[in-house]
Amino acid sequence: xxxxxxxxxxxxxxxxxxxxxxxxxxxxxxxxxxxxxxxxxxxxxxxxxxxxxxxxxxxxxxxxxxxxxxxxxxxxxxxxxxxxxxxxxxxxxxxxxxxxxxxxxxxxxxxxxxxxxxxxxxxxxxxxxxxxxxxxxxxxxxxxxxxxxxxxxxxxxxxxxxxxxxxxxxxxxxxxxxxxxxxxxxxxxxxxxxxxxxxxxxxxxxxxxxxxxxxxxxxxxxxxxxxxxxxxxxxxxxxxxxxxxxxxxxxxxxxxxxxxxxxxxxxxxxxxxxxxxxxxxxxxxxxxxxxxxxxxxxxxxxxxxxxxxxxxxxxxxxxxxxxxxxxxxxxxxxxxxxxxxxxxxxxxxxxxxxxxxxxxxxxxxxxxxxxxxxxxxxxxxxxxxxxxxxxxxxxxxxxxxxxxxxxxxxxxxxxxxxxxxxxxxxxxxxxxxxxxxxxxxxxxxxxxxxxxxxxxxxxxxxxxxxxxxxxxxxxxxxxxxxxxxxxxx
Amino acid sequence: xxxxxxxxxxxxxxxxxxxxxxxxxxxxxxxxxxxxxxxxxxxxxxxxxxxxxxxxxxxxxx
Numbered sequence: 001x002x003x004x005x006x007x008x009x010x011x012x013x014x015x016x017x018x019x020x021x022x023x024x025x026x027x028x029x030x031x032x033x034x035x036x037x038x039x040x041x042x043x044x045x046x047x048x049x050x051x052x053x054x055x056x057x058x059x060x061x062x063x064x065x066x067x068x069x070x071x072x073x074x075x076x077x078x079x080x081x082x083x084x085x086x087x088x089x090x091x092x093x094x095x096x097x098x099x100x101x102x103x104x105x106x107x108x109x110x111x112x113x114x115x116x117x118x119x120x121x122x123x124x125x126x127x128x129x130x131x132x133x134x135x136x137x138x139x140x141x142x143x144x145x146x147x148x149x150x151x152x153x154x155x156x157x158x159x160x161x162x163x164x165x166x167x168x169x170x171x172x173x174x175x176x177x178x179x180x181x182x183x184x185x186x187x188x189x190x191x192x193x194x195x196x197x198x199x200x201x202x203x204x205x206x207x208x209x210x211x212x213x214x215x216x217x218x219x220x221x222x223x224x225x226x227x228x229x230x231x232x233x234x235x236x237x238x239x240x241x242x243x244x245x246x247x248x249x250x251x252x253x254x255x256x257x258x259x260x261x262x263x264x265x266x267x268x269x270x271x272x273x274x275x276x277x278x279x280x281x282x283x284x285x286x287x288x289x290x291x292x293x294x295x296x297x298x299x300x301x302x303x304x305x306x307x308x309x310x311x312x313x314x315x316x317x318x319x320x321x322x323x324x325x326x327x328x329x330x331x332x333x334x335x336x337x338x339x340x341x342x343x344x345x346x347x348x349x350x351x352x353x354x355x356x357x358x359x360x361x362x363x364x365x366x367x368x369x370x371x372x373x374x375x376x377x378x379x380x381x382x383x384x385x386x387x388x389x390x391x392x393x394x395x396x397x398x399x400x401x402x403x404x405x406x407x408x409x410x411x412x413x414x415x416x417x418x419x420x421x422x423x424x425x426x427x428x429x430x431x432x433x434x435x436x437x438x439x440x441x442x443x444x445x446x447x448x449x450x451x452x453x454x455x456x457x458x459x460x461x462x463x464x465x466x467x468x469x470x471x472x473x474x475x476x477x478x479x480x481x482x483x484x485x486x487x488x489x
Numbered sequence: 490x491x492x493x494x495x496x497x498x499x500x501x502x503x504x505x506x507x508x509x510x511x512x513x514x515x516x517x518x519x520x521x522x523x524x525x526x527x528x529x530x531x532x533x534x535x536x537x538x539x540x541x542x543x544x545x546x547x548x549x550x551x
Contacts, residue, residue, distance in 0.1 A: 239508065242507045243507040243508045245504075245507075246498055247498070247507075247509045249498075251503055252503070336549065344551070384542060402550060403550060404548035404550045404551065405548070405550075406546060407547050407549055409545075412545040414538035415538070426519060426521070434535060434537075434538050436541065454534075454537065454538065458531070459518060460518040460523075460527055461519050462525065462528035465524070465528055466528060488539045
């Protein structure tokens with residue numbers, strides 16, 4: 001019996017574990033190690049954050065789902081990887097520490113034949129003074145990265161709205177809390193939803209809403225922007241982003257690295273080296289992401305963390321990590337099969353894999369501060385990569401060491417994204433867009449790096465319907481209800 | 490405050506090079522019939538992306 005251990009139960013880990021169990025059946029063992037007791041449909045946290053959904057609508061408990069699927073579920077966090085085993089273990093193993101199941105604080109060593117690292121990110125609030133400590137959010141700002149964060153954000157936002165209703169002018173700041181953040185899309189959705197709610201509440205004139213971001217221009221989204229076909233035109237995401245903000249009276253501050261957050265104000269540095277301050281009554285700032293801090297050790301117990309991970313904590317896979325200038329970046333730098341080059345039985349999926357470099361052009365201020373959006377790899381790419389990795393491991397188990405491995409390069413992968421701009425069956429809006437490929441390929445598409453026939457977007461209430469449908473469809477799929485395998489990632 | 494009037498919008502230096510929808514476009518964004526058609530259209534586009542992703546997946550010998 002072969003044992004596959006999946007570290008992480010988010011989109012990538014859950015997809016990989018559930019497909020592996022389905023394909024391998026009871027002849028092989030699949031173990032999921034995740035510190036969380038619940039699965040979270042993160043895209044809908046936006047709606048929790050404005051009070052339009054409750055926490056329970058975006059969460060469900062993992063234990064009964066894994067019990068139904070025959071997956072061994074350990075509510076615990078992974079601490080270290082021992083890919084060569086040690087004196088006591090012939091086989092490779094990981095160490096875990098329980099966070100639930102009435103075993104809190106207990107440690108265990110878990111041997112594996114194949115390991116998938118799908119831990120997702122550490123929310124690195126501690127990277128910006130005042131934003132938080134380590135992975136804990138501070139007291140000056142809010143976040144929508146988890147359901148609990150979003151619930152807290154919603155309560156704080158209602159306080160602000162109540163003050164506005166009493167006639168007090170309020171300032172809301174939304175964006176990124178560090179020069180190397182990713183996930184601008186979540187903040188983008190949140191600011192549009194806040195504006196929508198303020199307008200519905202009749203207090204828009206009492207609320208000043210501003211965007212602050214590390215992007216070089218609106219619509220970069222860590223993807224170096226995009227050019228979208230739309231109703232007979234091809235337009236840049238910059239024009240779309242600026243127009244959406246202009247239409248709603250939202251101002252923006254770009255190229256900004258937040259230096260420090262204090263009560264009611266933050267300081268920032270911009271790409272030209274200039275510094276400034278921005279006051280706020282309410283701020284939602286996305287933290288930068290890093291790896292979760294896993295350590296690795298060889299058979300003798302010597303630390304080999306740098307062999308498995310980059311300094312940012314993300315796992316090395318089959319990408320080209322050699323340092324190159326932007327002009328020499330290629331689509332082929334990006335990983336294809338997501339296996340670790342030194343240990344062929346270790347894979348990484350979703351946010352946990354280390355990208356070879358950003359997609360957006362890297363930029364530094366004269367002070368040497370990196371102000372560059374990092375590449376997104378959440379949602380559809382996470383699920384697609386998770387499934388491809390599961391496919392590869394199934395092939396390795398059933399066909400022997402020659403595999404073959406399944407490819408899922410982000411340079412050959414399209415994505416479907418729906419960015420909410422407000423809820424409501426008739427009054428809601430969202431921008432629906434498709435992007436192909438996610439990573440620009442200037443050799444295939446010399447103009448914009450992407451296929452403008454397949455990179456497309458439009459705004460309307462239909463986008464809201466689609467996002468609402470996706471909320472239910474993906475929770476249905478994640479709960480493994482009948483026909484779940486037919487629903488694409 | 491409803492959607493900002495065009496003349497106010499473009500008087501703001503940060504907004505002057507943007508575009509904003511006119512009355513007709515704003516109405517179409519919320520027209521149930523038109524938006525249903527757009528949803529079906531986007532559904533087909535999405536299926537195209539999913540099929541393309543599947544086509545691009547390939548098996549690579551170790």
